[in-house]
Amino acid sequence: MPAIPTVKAVLQETPYLVSFTDDLGHAWSADEPTEVGGGNTAPTPERLILASLGACTAITLKMVAARRQLPLTGVQVELQLNPSGKPESGNDIVRQITVQGDLSDEQREQLLKIANACPMHKLLSGEIRIHTDLGI
Structure with missing residues (x-):
């Protein structure tokens, strides 16, 4: 039976930056545009x-x-x-x-x-x- 897809999202100290990890060991991020206070460092x-x-x-x-x-x-x-x-x-x-x-x-x-x-x-x-x- 395949693993249940699982993702953990953690809000970082930088405003609106969220780091993700999954059950397969991958890591990525999400952010918001600078117009709304984010750093625009990753996709929304x-x-x-x-x-x-x-x-x-x-x-x-x-x-x-x-x-x-x-x-x-x-x-x-x-x-x-x-x-x-x-x-x-x-x-x-x-x-x-x-x-x-x-x-x-x-x-x-x-x-x-x-x-x-x-x-x-x-x-x-x-x-x-x-x-x-x-x-x-």
Whole structure:
């Protein structure tokens, strides 16, 4: 059984800088722009979510293309959060996927369906329940 993905976020002494570690030993950070008092030393939390979706999309496309022996040679994913402004309810993520390779129109359509089924797409577009406890 795979490990449960676990991330620890720790607020640092520098205003708004948060350091992360995960159960696999990786480390990264988040920060806020200088306009709101941050140091702009790392992506904002919103950008980290967009990055997660972009990474998952590209990785999923490459994995499936390799299994199906599709001639996919490259993937670029550009994402924007609420590019038309914050909607009255929810949020809008616009994802533009560019695929490279000698792919037929049918293969490109297959890849679009696969992108819409990547794990992060499913997580972000499905119901999310967040259970919060306050530790001491």
